[in-house]
Amino acid sequence: VQLQASGGGLVQTGGSLRLLCVGSGRTFSADTMSWFRQAPGKQRELVASISMIGSTTYADSVKGRFAISRDNAENTVYLQMNSLKPEDTAVYYCAAREIGRAAPRSYVNSYDYWGQGTQVTVSS
Helix, strand or coil: EEEEEECCEEEEEECEEEEEEEEEEECCCCCEEEEEEEEECCEEEEEEEEECCCCECCCCCHCEEEEEEEEHHHHEEEEEECCCCHHHCCCEEEEEECCCCCCCCCCCCHHHEEEEEEEEEEEC
């Protein structure tokens, strides 16, 4: 079972990137899928999350700029990032947790599967 994240890169302030996370080895259609990020010296934080039925949550810092979506037929989750800022610079990780988890989506330890991370760097 694997999650493969891609789409990161170097972009100028105000630019856009689209991250992809492709799952393999099992279907993730019933899982809650999330994107986290971790900047140097900081804790991993939830960026966006989407449930099995499509309900979404976002960190306050990215509301109105980022959009999470999923394609269950392709076992893929996306993160569209617009109006990027230098403070968005981090390694971005996708994660999946199986149905039935009661903990808040922001709880890192509540996730069952993690991708390897993709670097996003926003230059000022």
